[in-house]
Amino acid sequence: MKPVFHKGKLTTWKDDKGFGFIHSSEGSRDVFLHITALKETNHRPQVGDVICYQLKVDKDGKVYASNAFIEEIVSKRIPKTSSSGIKKETFKxxxxxxxxxxxxxxxxxxxxxxxxxxxxxxxxxxxxxxxxxxxxxxxxxxxxxxxxxxxxxxxxxxxxxxxxxxxxxxxxxxxxxxxxxxxxxxxxxxxxxxxxxxxxxxxxxxxxxxxxxxxxxxxxxxxx
Incomplete structure (x- = not known):
C-alpha cells in the first residue's frame, strides 16, 4: 500500500531543542515534529515552512510526524540528468x-x-x-x-x-x-x-x- 503523506505549516519551532509543531491543513490538530524525523538535515526548519509528513502513533497514543521533509527544499533539488547531459569538468x-x-x-x-x-x-x-x-x-x-x-x-x-x-x-x-x-x-x-x-x-x-x-x-x- 502506498504511504499516505500529509501536509501542514510549521507554526512552532524550538531550534535549540530540535522540535516543533505542524498545523495540519486537514484539521485543527497540531502534530509534533522532531528534527530526527526530517530527511533534509542540511536545512534547519523555520516557522512558516511547509512540511510533508506521515503520521505515526507512539506507545502512549500520541500522534507525531515521521518521514518528513520540507516541501520547498525538495522542489528546489536539481533534477537528475542523463550521463550524456552531464558536463565533465575534469576534461578541459x-x-x-x-x-x-x-x-x-x-x-x-x-x-x-x-x-x-x-x-x-x-x-x-x-x-x-x-x-x-x-x-x-x-x-x-x-x-x-x-x-x-x-x-x-x-x-x-x-x-x-x-x-x-x-x-x-x-x-x-x-x-x-x-x-x-x-x-x-x-x-x-x-x-x-x-x-x-x-x-x-x-x-x-x-x-x-x-x-x-x-x-x-x-x-x-x-x-x-
Whole structure:
C-alpha cells in the first residue's frame, strides 16, 4: 500500500531543542515534529515552512510526524540528468593545451642546454637527472597533498625545494598545475621560481655565453 503523506505549516519551532509543531491543513490538530524525523538535515526548519509528513502513533497514543521533509527544499533539488547531459569538468581541452604550452615554454632552454651538453660532453647525466627528479618530485607533491587531506605529518617544504633544485622543478610545476598543491602560497612560490630562474640562467650561460659553468658543476659533482 502506498504511504499516505500529509501536509501542514510549521507554526512552532524550538531550534535549540530540535522540535516543533505542524498545523495540519486537514484539521485543527497540531502534530509534533522532531528534527530526527526530517530527511533534509542540511536545512534547519523555520516557522512558516511547509512540511510533508506521515503520521505515526507512539506507545502512549500520541500522534507525531515521521518521514518528513520540507516541501520547498525538495522542489528546489536539481533534477537528475542523463550521463550524456552531464558536463565533465575534469576534461578541459583549453586548460590542458595551455598547460602543455607552459611546460614546453618553461623547459625549452634547460632541455636544449641539457641535450647540447649530452652531445658535446658525451654525458647524459643532466637529462637523466631532470627526468628522474621531476618524476620523484611529482610523486612527493601528490603524497604531500594526500597527507594534508588526511591530517598526517607533511613533507617538509625544504625537502620539496631540495628536490626541485636537484632537477625536479619541472615535475613540481606540473604538480602545482594539475594537483593544485603549493600553488597559492606566496612564500613557497617565491623560492620555487628562484630555483627555476637559476636553472634557466645556468643553461643560458652554457648555450650562449660559453662560460662552461655547467661543465664545471658536473665535473666537480660527478667527476666526469
Amino acid at each position: 581541452p583549453k586548460a590542458k593545451s595551455s598547460l602543455i604550452f607552459e611546460v614546453l615554454l618553461l623547459c625549452f632552454l634547460p632541455s636544449l642546454g641539457a641535450l647540447h651538453f649530452a652531445l658535446t660532453a658525451f654525458n647524459a647525466i643532466p637529462l637523466i637527472l631532470y627526468t628522474v627528479m621531476s618524476l620523484l618530485t611529482f610523486i612527493l607533491y601528490a603524497d604531500d597533498k594526500s597527507r594534508a587531506k588526511q591530517g598526517r605529518w607533511r613533507i617538509p617544504e625544504n625537502t620539496l625545494h631540495l628536490c626541485e633544485f636537484m632537477g625536479g622543478w619541472l615535475g613540481a610545476f606540473i604538480a602545482q598545475k594539475t594537483l593544485h598543491h603549493k600553488s597559492s602560497k606566496a612564500s613557497y612560490q617565491a623560492v620555487f621560481w628562484v630555483i627555476v630562474v637559476i636553472h634557466i640562467i645556468f643553461w643560458c650561460d652554457w648555450l650562449f655565453f660559453g662560460k662552461k659553468l655547467v661543465g664545471l658543476f658536473f665535473s666537480s659533482v660527478f667527476k666526469v
